Amino acid sequence: MTVLEQPGSYRPTPPPAWQPRTDPAPLLPDAEPYRLLGTDEAAGLDPELLRRMYGQLVRGRRYNTQATALTRQGRLAVYPSSTGQEACEVAAALVLEDRDWLFPSYRDTLAAVARGLDPVQALTLLRGDWHTGYDPHEHRVAPLCTPLATQLPHAVGLAHAARLKGDDVVALAMVGDGGTSEGDFHEALNFAAVWQAPVVFLVQNNGFAISVPLAKQTAAPSLAHKAVGYGMPGRLVDGNDVAAVHRVLGEAVRRARAGSGPTLVEAVTYRIDAHTNADDATRYRTDTEVEAWRAHDPVDLLERELTGRKLLDEDGIRREREAAEAMAADLRERMNQDPALDPMDLFAHVHAERTDQLREQAAMLRAELDAAGDTTPGSQEGVGR
Structure with a gap:
């Protein structure tokens, strides 16, 4: 077995003209x-x-x-x-x-x-x-x-x-x-x-x-x-x-x-x-x-x-x-003021143009909110965007 064939023994030697790319x-x-x-x-x-x-x-x-x-x-x-x-x-x-x-x-x-x-x-x-x-x-x-x-x-x-x-x-x-x-x-x-x-x-x-x-x-x-x-x-x-x-x-x-x-x-x-x-820093310092x-x-x-x-x-x-x-x-x-949250905002800014899957999910959520009598400001118009 040659030196180059011995596992772990090879160390590449740069040619004589080799120079570092950057002075460290x-x-x-x-x-x-x-x-x-x-x-x-x-x-x-x-x-x-x-x-x-x-x-x-x-x-x-x-x-x-x-x-x-x-x-x-x-x-x-x-x-x-x-x-x-x-x-x-x-x-x-x-x-x-x-x-x-x-x-x-x-x-x-x-x-x-x-x-x-x-x-x-x-x-x-x-x-x-x-x-x-x-x-x-x-x-x-x-x-x-x-x-x-x-x-x-x-x-x-x-x-x-x-x-x-x-x-x-x-x-x-x-x-x-x-x-x-x-x-x-x-x-x-x-x-x-x-x-x-x-x-x-x-x-x-x-x-x-x-x-x-x-x-x-x-x-x-x-x-x-x-x-x-x-x-x-x-x-x-x-x-x-x-x-x-x-x-x-x-x-x-x-x-x-x-x-x-x-x-x-x-x-x-x-x-x-x-x-x-949520951290107790006294445990480690x-x-x-x-x-x-x-x-x-x-x-x-x-x-x-x-x-x-x-x-x-x-x-x-x-x-x-x-x-x-x-x-x-x-x-x-x-x-200290409770924010007015609209569940339909889940679908805003996900994609520039909503995918078919997102439109389907938005419609499902809108239907659930309507059935529950939800009064948040989401609209049917926002479902299809």
């Missing part, structure tokens, strides 16, 4: 997460942008606490809180142009709200009403994605299609650390890099995929290091430093828009609340760990920066908190 060195992330707040570099930041981000962070924190309260009141079926991760959510929303697209996961309702979506519409899916709750095309926000990482290939497809059409559009796709263990993550990054699609991947590494710590998911030095295997740059950033996240994402968006391809950004942050209201991350709170970090530079005073803080309370009161009032 520029693609590698820094050894430590990039930070801005509290550094000398922060002095050059735009004060107006910082104040705008602060207002969004304060409202975002209040939005999270109000949505969590709504689950306890039975007004939401479930709520995956992003408390502690508001810097990632706000930066992702503010870095995009109106023409760009945001592809959120189920935990990213705050990013959608920061982009301009009505908070009630953002929570509609989690309430159990409708399919999405808003018009994705109107807001350039894709449907909230509950299956892990399936929004990533969608983002790549949209970004690639936009480039083929000549549209100046960038897609920003958000995913958690747990989502990087899914096949969709691999497929999306591989296609994005091969096609040089104008897409940015933002991984919010919040420490746990439900109860599974990152160390049990991957042996990589960081999730940002995974980028080099696909031929794209990886960036590592402090996910609680909203200015740093905004700058890193901004550079990635500009790079994508210029035709230089995708970027993978890992934002190191922490999920202060449980995975959802300690209070000491949580309190250590509270000391690195994204709202407090930016507030200290602004007050220390005399860009924000007590009156400014009070105004932002009052605005947040007004938002929460409006959300609470509207969520």
Whole structure:
């Protein structure tokens, strides 16, 4: 038996002229997460942008606490809180142009709200009403994605299609650390890099995929290091430093828009609340760990920066908190109103033109509702559409 015939012994040797397709060195992330707040570099930041981000962070924190309260009141079926991760959510929303697209996961309702979506519409899916709750095309926000990482290939497809059409559009796709263990993550990054699609991947590494710590998911030095295997740059950033996240994402968006391809950004942050209201986080992490991350709170970090530079005073803080309370009161009032649901809406927006099977099913449901004396606003006209 020759060497080549021995099982497992063959190792292909590249020819002498072989060279790597890409120099991997520029693609590698820094050894430590990039930070801005509290550094000398922060002095050059735009004060107006910082104040705008602060207002969004304060409202975002209040939005999270109000949505969590709504689950306890039975007004939401479930709520995956992003408390502690508001810097990632706000930066992702503010870095995009109106023409760009945001592809959120189920935990990213705050990013959608920061982009301009009505908070009630953002929570509609989690309430159990409708399919999405808003018009994705109107807001350039894709449907909230509950299956892990399936929004990533969608983002790549949209970004690639936009480039083929000549549209100046960038897609920003958000995913958690747990989502990087899914096949969709691999497929999306591989296609994005091969096609040089104008897409940015933002991984919010919040420490746990439900109860599974990152160390049990991957042996990589960081999730940002995974980028080099696909031929794209990886960036590592402090996910609680909203200015740093905004700058890193901004550079990635500009790079994508210029035709230089995708970027993978890992934002190191922490999920202060449980995975959802149905989770008991005390089973897999300690209070000491949580309190250590509270000391690195994204709202407090930016507030200290602004007050220390005399860009924000007590009156400014009070105004932002009052605005947040007004938002929460409006959300609470509207969520306490029972929605008027029409069972016939089950058949809306399934296909552009209804199939024979859908028309048959709609007619059956209409007949059952009529027999039961249902008074919802569905009509015979809607049955045949």
